[in-house]
Amino acid sequence: MKTIKNRNNSPFNTTRKRTQKPLIFEKLPKCSRSRIYDMTTYKVNCGKNLLLGYKSIKAAEETSMNKDHFVHVIISKLKDYNEPVVVKIYDSENRHLKIELKILEKIQDYRNTARLICHFSCKDDKNNYFRKIMKPIRFCSNGSHPFHYFVYEYIATGDISDFFTKNTDTNLIKSFVLQITAVIIQLASIYRICHGDINSGNIMIDTTEEKTLDYTIDGKTYTIETHGIIPKMIDYGKSKFYRDTIVSPNDVWDDIIIMLVVLNRYYENDQFTKNIRNLYELNFSTFTDCYLYVRDIILNI
Secondary structure (H helix, E strand, O other): OEEOOOOOOOOOOOOOOOOOOOOOOOOOOOOOOOOOOOHHHHHHHHHOOOEEEEEEEEOHHHOOOOOOOOEEEEEEEEOOOOOOEEEEEEEOOOOOHHHHHHHHHHOOOOOOEOOEEEEEEEEEOHHHHOOOOOOOEOOOOOOOEEEEEEEEEOOOOOEHHHHHOOOOOHHHHHHHHHHHHHHHHHHHHOOOEEOOOOOHHHEEEEEOOOOEEEEEEOOEEEEEEOOOEEEEEOOOOOOEEOOOOOOOHHHHHHHHHHHHHHHHOOOEEHHHHHHOOOHHHOOOOOHHHHHHHHHHHHOOO
8 A cells, every 4th residue: 555645845946036035047148258158167167156055955053063964055056057056065174075075086977976067165154054045145255164065966856755755656666766776786886885874865866868777787787767767876975985805785785775764754555665674684695686686576566
């Protein structure tokens, strides 16, 4: 039996009005000094901090004042870029900053992570970021506290909690679970990365026009029907690189279990809930075994 948990979510308003309501992010004129209107232009403008923040997604008041937990995420507008962007603001003293920089550099071309447009450092007033912003803000405008800014693509369909409180079609669930299982495995087997912080807010659901996507595991390619969605991992601040020469499939299985438990909060299906019981008792010798168990046993719903 399937039920949907109610949750009131207001989608981001993309209509420009001459009021205090959220503004749209319309396509701006080409920069007069830019000869190429592409991502290169956007990176240049991003590096010059030609950004304006409009709406907080997460503020420090919702997390902790501890310097290792401080974060502020703002939907913003980047000059000459016709889509919203997300600016993630780190305290430069945050011990997780360096590891996220290293990992983002490693996976910058990976299809299943949110695209990083650019990042930069500057000083600003920390008081600006303790609470959600109530009016447009310029970054690096005034202050003495060192910050680091990551500028990402904005994924309008949101994260697991945004998407699966509204979409619980079995085909979507199966596509998501198979794809994100493959992603977790590929991060470990190809990039030697353990995400380590799987939660509903760290897996985004993007749309795709591709009917199928290929994922390679242990040298074999698996073709997965997308049903119009593709998962993208974000937030690698608590991640780590595997140090062992050989990554154990059982280590990867731990992240897969967490993903399944998180999804079950939003997808209440009796058979699915039954299938994900006692998963910690399992042992696998290959990544393929992990993937096939998910495909053939857990998704037998």
